[in-house]
Amino acid sequence: ALTKALDYCGASIYMWQLSSEENWLKERENNPMASFYPEGELVIMAKDANFNNKDMRLCWKFDVYAHEPMSRAFYYIDAHTGELIFKNDRICTGVANGTAQTMYSGTRAITTDSTAVNNFRLRDATRGGGVETYDMNNGTSYGSAVDFTDTDNNWTTTTNDDHAANDAHWGAANTYDYYFNVLSRNSYDEAGSTIESYVHRGVDYNNAFWNGSVMTYGDGDGSTFTPLTALDVVGHEITHGVTEFSSNLIYSYESGALNESFSDIFGAAIEFYALGVANGDWIVGEDMTPSGTGIRNMMDPNIKSDPDTYLGAFWHTSSSDNGGVHTNSGVQNYWFYLLVEGGSGTNDNNDTFNITGLGVGPAAQIAYRNNNVYLTSSSQYADARSGAIQAAIDLYGPCSPEVEATTNAWYAVGVGNAYVPTVVADFESDITSACSPPYTINFSNNSSNAGTFVWDFGDGNTSTLSQPSHTYTTFGNFDVKLISDGGVCGTDSIEKVAYISIDSLNPCIALVGDPVQTGCSGVVYDPGGPGANYDDNLNLVTTISPLNAATVTLTFNSFDIEPGSGSSCNWDYVEIFDGPTTSDPSFGRFCNTTGSPGTIISTGPSLTILFYSDVAVTHAGFDATWSCTLNNAPPVSDFVASVTQSCDGVIEFTNNSVGIVDSVHWDFGDGYTSTDYNPTHTYQTSGDYSVELFVENVNGSNTNLKSNYISISRPPAPIVPDMSNCGQGAVTLSAGASTVNWYDAIVDGNLLSTGSSYVTPLLNTTTNYYAEEMYPATINTVGPLDNSFGGGAYFSNNQSLIFNSYKQST
Numbered sequence: 001a002l003t004k005a006l007d008y009c010g011a012s013i014y015m016w017q018l019s020s021e022e023n024w025l026k027e028r029e030n031n032p033m034a035s036f037y038p039e040g041e042l043v044i045m046a047k048d049a050n051f052n053n054k055d056m057r058l059c060w061k062f063d064v065y066a067h068e069p070m071s072r073a074f075y076y077i078d079a080h081t082g083e084l085i086f087k088n089d090r091i092c093t094g095v096a097n098g099t100a101q102t103m104y105s106g107t108r109a110i111t112t113d114s115t116a117v118n119n120f121r122l123r124d125a126t127r128g129g130g131v132e133t134y135d136m137n138n139g140t141s142y143g144s145a146v147d148f149t150d151t152d153n154n155w156t157t158t159t160n161d162d163h164a165a166n167d168a169h170w171g172a173a174n175t176y177d178y179y180f181n182v183l184s185r186n187s188y189d190e191a192g193s194t195i196e197s198y199v200h201r202g203v204d205y206n207n208a209f210w211n212g213s214v215m216t217y218g219d220g221d222g223s224t225f226t227p228l229t230a231l232d233v234v235g236h237e238i239t240h241g242v243t244e245f246s247s248n249l250i251y252s253y254e255s256g257a258l259n260e261s262f263s264d265i266f267g268a269a270i271e272f273y274a275l276g277v278a279n280g281d282w283i284v285g286e287d288m289t290p291s292g293t294g295i296r297n298m299m300d301p302n303i304k305s306d307p308d309t310y311l312g313a314f315w316h317t318s319s320s321d322n323g324g325v326h327t328n329s330g331v332q333n334y335w336f337y338l339l340v341e342g343g344s345g346t347n348d349n350n351d352t353f354n355i356t357g358l359g360v361g362p363a364a365q366i367a368y369r370n371n372n373v374y375l376t377s378s379s380q381y382a383d384a385r386s387g388a389i390q391a392a393i394d395l396y397g398p399c400s401p402e403v404e405a406t407t408n409a410w411y412a413v414g415v416g417n418a419y420v421p422t423v424v425a426d427f428e429s430d431i432t433s434a435c436s437p438p439y440t441i442n443f444s445n446n447s448s449n450a451g452t453f454v455w456d457f458g459d460g461n462t463s464t465l466s467q468p469s470h471t472y473t474t475f476g477n478f479d480v481k482l483i484s485d486g487g488v489c490g491t492d493s494i495e496k497v498a499y500i501s502i503d504s505l506n507p508c509i510a511l512v513g514d515p516v517q518t519g520c521s522g523v524v525y526d527p528g529g530p531g532a533n534y535d536d537n538l539n540l541v542t543t544i545s546p547l548n549a550a551t552v553t554l555t556f557n558s559f560d561i562e563p564g565s566g567s568s569c570n571w572d573y574v575e576i577f578d579g580p581t582t583s584d585p586s587f588g589r590f591c592n593t594t595g596s597p598g599t600i601i602s603t604g605p606s607l608t609i610l611f612y613s614d615v616a617v618t619h620a621g622f623d624a625t626w627s628c629t630l631n632n633a634p635p636v637s638d639f640v641a642s643v644t645q646s647c648d649g650v651i652e653f654t655n656n657s658v659g660i661v662d663s664v665h666w667d668f669g670d671g672y673t674s675t676d677y678n679p680t681h682t683y684q685t686s687g688d689y690s691v692e693l694f695v696e697n698v699n700g701s702n703t704n705l706k707s708n709y710i711s712i713s714r715p716p717a718p719i720v721p722d723m724s725n726c727g728q729g730a731v732t733l734s735a736g737a738s739t740v741n742w743y744d745a746i747v748d749g750n751l752l753s754t755g756s757s758y759v760t761p762l763l764n765t766t767t768n769y770y771a772e773e774m775y776p777a778t779i780n781t782v783g784p785l786d787n788s789f790g791g792g793a794y795f796s797n798n799q800s801l802i803f804n805s806y807k808q809s810t
Contacts, residue, residue, distance in 0.1 A: 001060035002038060004082045005075035011066030012143060018067060038062040045076045049086045057085050068146045070115060096120055098153030100166035104230050104287040105275070108170045112153060120153040122169045127176045128192035133169040135162075136201045138219070145198055160200070161219060164227035168197040168217055171234030174274040178235070178266075179242065182273065182361075183368050188241030195238060199229060208233055210240035223290065230287035235270030236263040247375035252562075252618040253323030253533055254380040260325045261332035262371050264298060268336075269364045277360065282337055296326075298333040299341075306330030310381055310414035312348030319563070319592065322617055331413045332384060338409040339363040345412070353412035358405050366391045366406055378532040385410040386446065390466065398423075398449045399489040407448070417448075423486035424448040425494040430531045433501040435508035435519045440471040441500055442529075443480075447492070450484035458500065477501050507625075512611040513540035516580075520546040520628040524554075526561075526574075526611055526621025533618040534572075538611060543580050545606040548660050548698065549628035552602045554609075559596035560620040562613070569593055572613040574622065580606040592619070605631070605660070634700025635659035639693045645711045649683035657695045657702075665694040669710070682747075683712045718773040728764040732757055739774040746770050 006014075015021045015036035026034045040060040047055040059076040066072065074088040096114040101107050111124040111131075122133035134145040148165050150157075155166050172195045179185040186192045196214040205218025208228035215237045219227045240263050243249055249259040264284050272280035283294035297303045307314040307330050316324025337343075342357030357363075366388055373394075374387030388406050396402035399421055407419035426446040445453060445466050455463040457470045458478030472478065481495040508522030511529055524542065528534035544552055554576065562572040569591035576587040576597060590597045600607065607626070635657050642652035655664060655677050666674040668681045669689035683689065688708040695702055718735040725731050733742070734757045742758040743749035749770060752758060758769065 001040060001077040001079065001082065002062055004077050004084070005038070005060075005062045005064055008075060008084045008087070009064050009066055009071065009073075011064075011068060011071065013067040015065040015067050021067065036065045038064050042079065043076070045085050047085055049088070059085050063090075070121075070147060096153050098150070098155060100155035100170060101158070101163050102167045102170060103158075103161065103164045103227060104167050105170065108166070110155070110166065110170050111173065112150075114153070118151045120150045122148045122155075122165060124169070124173055127173060127195075128180070128187040129194040131169065131172045131176060131195045131197075133165050133172070133197045133199060135165065136198050136216075138200050138203050140202055142198060142214070148199075161227050164217070164219070164229045165197075165199040167227075167229040167231065168199050168215070168234055171229065171231045171270075171274075172197050172215070172238065174231070175235045175238045175270050178270045178273045182364070185242070185372075188238055189245040197229075197234070199227070208237055210237045210244075212241075212244065220288065225285075225288050226290065228285075228288050230285055231274060232267035232271045233285050233288060234267075236267035236284070239263040239266040242266070243371060246372040247379060248377045249371075249375060249379060250377050250533060250536060250618050251322055251325060251616065253325070253620065254328065255378055255533060255618075256322050256325035257328035258332060258375070258379060258381070258384055261329035261336075262367065264296060264329060264333050265336045265367050266364070268298060269360055272360050296330065296333065298330075298337045301330030301334050304330075306333075307348075308334040308413060309348035312414055319560070319619065323619065331381065331415070335409045335413045335415075336363060336367060338412055339366070339405055342405075343412075347412055347414055349414050351411065351414070351418075353408055353418070355405055355408050355412060356401065358402055362396070362402055365395055366402065369395060377535060378528060380532060381415050382444075385415045386444075389448070390451075393449070393451050397488075398451050398486040403449060420448060421489070422448075423450050423484050423490045423492040425450070425482050425484035425492040427480070427482050427494065427496075429500075430529060431509050432499055433503070433506045433509065434472075435502075435504055435506045435522065437475060437502050438471050438473045439502055439509075440469055442469045443467065445482070445484075447482070447484040449489045450486040450492070452485045454483040454485075456481040472500060472502050475502050475504070477503070510542055510544075512542045512609050513538075514542050517542065517544045517626075518547050520549065520630065521626060523623060523625050524609065525623050528618070528621050530623060534611070534613055534621045536613055536615055536618060538613040541582060541608060541610050543606055543608045544626050545580055546628040546630075548631050549605040550631040550660075551629045552605065552607045552626055553599065553628070554597075554601075554607055554624050554626045555599045556596045556622055556624045558620070559590070559592075559622045561591040561622065562617050562619050563592035567593060572618070573611075575610040575612070576600055577608040577610070578602050579604060580608060582608055582610055584608065596622075631660045631697075632699055633659055634702055635661045635695045635697050637693045637695045637702040637704035639691070639704065639706075641691070641710060644709060645713070646683070647713050647715065649712050649714055650680065651683065651710055652678070652680045653691070653693075654678050655693065655695075657693070660697045660699075661695045662697040663695070667692040667694075683710065683714075686712050686714045688712075715773065715775050718771045720769075720771050725763065728762055730762055731760045733760065733769060733771070735771045735773070737773045739776075741772045741774060743770045743772065 022035060025036060026032055040062055043059055043061045044056055045059045058079045060079055062075045064073060064075055072090040076085040078085050096112045098110050098112050099107055100110045111126055112120045113123045113125060114120050124131040133148060135148050136145045176195055198214060198216045201216045201218045204221035206220050206225050208217045217229045243259050243262050249255045251259055282299035284296040286292050286294035296306060301308045305314050306327050310331050316327040338355050340357050340360050340363045342355045344354040346352050369391035370387040374390055375383060392403040392406040404419045410416050411418040427443055429441050429443050453464060453466055455468055458480055459472060477498040478500040479495060479497050480499045483493040485491045508517055508519035510517050510524045512527050526534045527538055527540055561574060564570040569589040573589040573591045575589045577584040587600050636659060638656040640654050640656060664675060664677055666679055669691055670683055689710040690707045691709045692705040718737040718740055720733055720735045723731045723733055738756050740756055741754050742752045744752060
């Protein structure tokens with residue numbers, strides 16, 4: 001029972017495990033036998049201490065005092081089942097308001113809790129599910145982390161840089177307040193989850209990160225960074241949690257750059273919120289860098305060799321840093337700066353701009369709504385522009401100054417066109433043709449200054465979604481029309497004639513994961529399609545199996561798959577199989593470690609592509625074209641039987657014909673035929689039989705005749721004389737054999753009886769019965785009778801005999 005109680009408590013250290021605590025108790029109680037070790041007491045306790053429900057249990061009661069994390073409670077464990085019946089906390093905490101000397105932001109008011117008059121912890125229960133800050137003591141184990149504590153709630157110690165924890169705690173509280181008070185969001189997940197911060201991670205550790213559930217801060221090495229708990233960095237890391245529970249932007253290439261940028265944006269917004277606009281700045285992490293220059297500059301990204309223009313100077317193009325997520329974030333960072341502060345100039349595209357700033361409040365509302373409502377995991381910079389403009393329309397109306405500034409700020413960083421004060425309808429699609437229905441087209445709405453939309457897809461279907469997808473279910477060429485309504489801004493429409501073509505003459509277009517492709521030519525993309533990275537956690541397959549093909553050629557035009565560790569492709573990869581399934585021979589696994597597969601040619605009429613991605617990091621993927629060589633020859637008939645001699649007459653035939661076979665016809669030589677590809681046939685009488693297989697395709701036919709191929713030697717049937725009876729009655733049938741089975745049908749009949757005779761039920765009509773004599777198999781013994789032969793030998797390894805079995809044996 002005590003083990004159960006400790007399991008429910010789950011502490012890492014208990015008071016009785018510390019000699020100093022045990023000695024303190026002995027002195028305090030003047031009892032050399034005193035101990036914190038729990039002693040069990042049998043008691044009666046109601047389930048959940050609810051004495052009204054009369055669910056009384058016999059329990060062991062234990063006083064469990066934990067040191068880390070600190071707690072003390074009476075645990076009531078069911079004496080029969082081990083179930084926790086009730087936990088009665090003995091340490092009562094209270095909210096306490098304290099002051100803290102931070103490392104970077106001076107003296108600040110903080111909220112803690114109190115477990116005793118002189119014991120305070122960095123735990124704040126007033127915000128959502130709580131704000132809690134823990135000490136990893138320069139280790140790497142979260143389970144070994146302990147509370148920061150203080151005796152008077154005036155947190156002034158600077159020993160071991162512990163005042164950096166005050167920055168983390170105060171910064172997390174301000175981050176919660178900003179999201180809750182300004183953006184109406186309850187914690188990072190909008191569900192009030194506890195915000196946990198872990199400080200002093202590792203030794204000289206130059207990083208801070210969100211790990212999917214908590215924030216973690218290293219102390220830095222003193223030269224590159226000091227403790228990484230600066231206010232804007234705290235806001236940055238918690239915003240990674242916000243993004244994970246909002247757009248969930250994939251941390252790779254453009255989507256990853258947007259992810260990083262949103263953290264920079266709201267790190268700056270939280271700094272302005274907590275310190276006041278006059279005391280905030282546009283440098284990321286300036287407090288924790290000894291030089292004061294920070295790690296990024298949102299006002300002038302080029303200072304840190306980050307781009308301020310999409311695809312412009314300093315744009316990161318390699319796969320390092322997950323495709324440049326910390327570098328290419330500079331584009332949206334500068335967009336946000338211009339949206340807040342305004343500015344004029346000429347970008348790397350030689351486009352001039354002049355923007356009137358909105359201030360931090362409206363700009364942050366637009367950025368937050370974009371991240372929380374419009375962007376998805378694979379969104380790119382073009383999506384960020386359209387989402388931000390739509391967010392501005394939602395919040396401030398079409399043709400508003402906010403929409404104008406949002407649009408022009410994107411134009412200033414090289415994404416999209418400048419603002420025009422009228423509605424402009426426009427749309428596009430990455431894919432506009434397919435070889436067969438059904439086929440789904442994703443439409444991108446590029447309209448300006450419109451809030452509502454009506455789509456006509458040209459096949460009788462419509463939509464009012466902003467960014468719709470539509471599935472065409474018939475062949476044809478389809479006009480697509482979009483009406484964009486901007487209210488006071490006006491209305492505009494655009495129609496693209498024969499924009500979508502679903503025609504068997506078109507090259508087929510497929511994504512890995514689509515059904516079997518039967519066209520002779522086409523393009524296949526990774527699951528992300530032609531315009532986006534592939535997603536995480538994929539395991540998808542597509543088979544290319546053109547009709548009447550002899551071989552399939554697959555040529556990779558572009559290829560970008562996350563490299564594996566070492567020389568292997570063990571994270572993300574493409575694997576190609578020589579056949580219609582993943583059980584067929586593999587051409588290999590490919591990623592950026594191995595390089596592009598190049599051109600692959602199948603040995604038969606099918607290739608299968610498997611795409612796998614792990615839990616993190618995605619790349620642009622691939623596109624490949626396929627073509628087929630048609631089989632212009634008739635098939636060549638060939639077959640084999642499971643056995644050619646049989647006593648039971650059951651023969652299994654396997655069609656081994658070469659080439660494309662559209663239809664087959666078997667003649668078994670006994671008057672029976674079949675059109676099954678691989679039939680099983682039962683011969684009823686003994687004899688020698690010739691078997692013929694006819695095969696055919698669109699190019700011709702072929703016949704294979706094997707004369708006297710099957711020899712059947714069925715044993716003689718038992719002789720049973722016909723019997724008759726005058727009027728209704730039972731009849732006794734007798735066979736000239738002893739081991740006889742009696743049936744009511746010649747094939748698939750019911751076994752009625754076993755023996756040399758059978759008495760029928762009462763009969764009043766002519767009825768047929770069938771007798772089958774059973775012949776026991778002859779036991780054949782092979783090999784010598786004993787081991788008195790040969791010279792003998794000793795073998796130190798395993799020995800075996802190999803037999804060819806031509807029939808199933810029992």
